Amino acid sequence: MRVELDLAINDGSVIDTEKRRRRPLNVGIRGDKIVAVTAQKLKAKRVIDACGLIVSPGFIDVHAHLDGDAYGGELAACQGITTSIGGNCGLSPIEMEDFFQAQERDGYPIHQAEYVGHSFSLRREAGLKNPYVPASPEQIARMECLAQKALEEGACGISFGLDYSPGASLEEIRALAALCAAKDRVMPVHTRLFTRYDLDSLTEILSIARDTGVRLLFSHFVYQYGEGDLDSALEIVDKARDAGLDIHIDSGMYTDWATYIHTATYDLQTIHDNGMHFHDMMVATGPYIGQRLDFELYAKIRNEYPDESIIYCNHLKDEAHRTLRCPYAMPSTDMGAYSPGEGHPQIAGTFPKFIKDMVRIRGELSLEEALSKATLLPARLFAIPGKGKIEEGFDADLTVFDFDRLSDLAVYPDQGRPDAKPVGIEYVMVAGNLVVDQGIYQNSQRPGRVIRYMR
Template identity: 60%
Template sequence: MLDVAICKGLVINTKRQTKRITNIGIKAGEIVCVTGDDLTASVVIDAQGLIVSPGFIDVHGHVDGYLYSGELSACQGITTSIGGNCGLSPLDFDDFFNCQERDGFYINQGELVGHSFSLRQAAGIANPYRRALPCEFEKMKYMARAALDAGACGISFGLDYSPGASYDEITALASICADFDRVMPIHTRLFTQNDLYSLFEVLSIAKRTGVKLLFSHFVYQYGSGIMGDALEIIEKAIHDGLDIKIDSGMYMDWLTFIGTATFDEQTINDNEIRFSDMIAASGPYKGQRLNLELYRLMRKNYPNDSVICCVPNDASQIYAALKPDYAMPSTDIGQYLPGEGHPQIAGSFPKYIKEMVQERHDLTLEAAIYKATLLPAQTFHLAKKGQIEVGMDADLTIFNLSTIKDTAVFPDQGFPDNKPEGIEYVLVNGVPVVVQGAFTGKKPGRVLRA
């Protein structure tokens, strides 16, 4: 007897990028048959008229075991999230993985070890502008190795947040990452909004070490009108033999903590950002636009609150970043409580399908799904994910292509955590966490030790 049968859905084959109507049988968290025959099971899901996709894999998130972020991820069809991005992560990986397994979680989680905040601070570098001393260098290398040994899936960097990180410091950690054959996601170092040099810095490190690169939230880095140039640089580097992917989201306006180096007064001036273009996204001033006075007050008293930076809106940059065959959609979801944050936390993947497949025809449905499932699975060596085949993990997202829609908005306009429409069922390891659009609260997620 099967645990779950999904019947008569339009099933996407991500490997061949084809689709056909068929039935799927699930037992003990695995796909055990894909067949035209009728199936009986304890739970039967009628998927007639719906798309059946492998569960979406979000390669750039900050879920990091936070329940509400896990719920918002599941409700937009994400069954696996890679956390620990932008240089911010747990450090004791045995402890992190054990706690997640003990308490359970809604979705699967892979986890990176972060350099810019986590490794640097643990090595004793409290000041992000400071160069590392030789002994601190050694500490970081030791801790990075320990994390990778314990199953971290790579080393992440948020170079904007640690201006003091030298080329040699990044290179040393990149070599370790390459030794382990893991991924190095990088939020690049931007001195100005048109800083293409930041790409060359990282490419040169990859050339020396052979590390696999993943450029993070690409549209937030290069969406200021230089996307074409940035992609051209990436394509040339791929052509020259480097292993490079990028991830990118569906919004232009980005968000980070007000206390970071990214929001230094000098940096703000260099980038010609106006205070009125900044909106508090959490804390007591949530939803308010900043002025110099409020900016200084938040920097001083609320450094860990988030602020959204509104940039000139040119949506063509969003779509351009996600079209190449080495690009994957991502959320950049943070660790938010209800009502706070940025619409990326709830709307990203439905918005991607709705706009790029349904409205604009930038991508075929099959290609869009491939980029959200099999491509990230291959990038992070998740051999049992990203495909609907016998023997694969039963992570599945079932949605209505004609009604799929994001409803989350920026915090000055309403609720950034409004859940999307059209995501009807989400199964994680064979267990439904979303049923007829409603979140079930079940916790079948596993930790994915690399």
């Protein structure tokens, strides 16, 4: 006797991310796996009628800062994200096994992989307090030891946020890159820009990839190179790829970036050197949310509320679109942990906006191309088995959405709610469990797993 299916998604347009086509098919799920993809209508304990809906593999967010944050996990799931890669920009847990065990014990709505981070976390642990100072040989050895342990405990790579440790030496970066390369893990780099138009920040990392063979992922590319030098930056990456380096890039759908006011990025010297203006800085969190800075408010928040986030408004337009059209570019949120009502619209809007703007409104990518970039390309880059495709035997991580209705509603905090959930994401399934059901987030569901890298 055939064992009954737990769930069937009938009559949807099922995306084939490999062949980049869509077909009217029915998807059957048992436990945490896809067990049938067929033209034959399926019976199951629960049947979802997906007529008129797109059935995609769940989205993989290659650049996030969720790191187990509960509300962030909810906002990610509501965007259709089923796997999030955290610990980016050099900020992460150090004790990876403890982090993984805590996630497994408490449960989480979506799957998580995690980097160990250099620029805040490993440096702090090695006793480096000043971001403008390079690590000593002893401190490098200490970071190597901690990073090696984290990689052995399953971290997916070592992340860098070099704007946050402008003093980091090439020796220090190279030593950690070599560890990543030896384990064939990905190295994401938020590059170090001394001025706004600094392309040396790219070439210094390329030289490290050449020396070590490490696989690179340039983080939130448009936040680094959006301002007038995007084409030159992309050309440099293109040439390096042609020369055989393994490089990908990620980008969100916004050009205005956000970070903590206490970081080196918002040091007065940095502001001065980069010709940044206080009136382009918008408070994203805390008591002054939505306000633009002047020097007085800047000084007050930096002294009294150093952990608040500030959005830097660039007044750019098409840069994110240009970046994400590259065949080796993937969409990412850069989303972090915020309280309800606070933050940057990337935390709730990125993936729906990516599909709505680039496919439906502007026709810059086909739907199949866009969904491949959000699923199969990251699954391959990160060598995550069982993800990125809808095939028998693959993980039951699925996002079912209404292409015509799909819309992001998140806005900058001076306009309304940056955490407004999108419309049109109807069902999100993680390991066979619906964390979004008929467009409603299911608070009780915590099916997400940790992805440990044990090779």
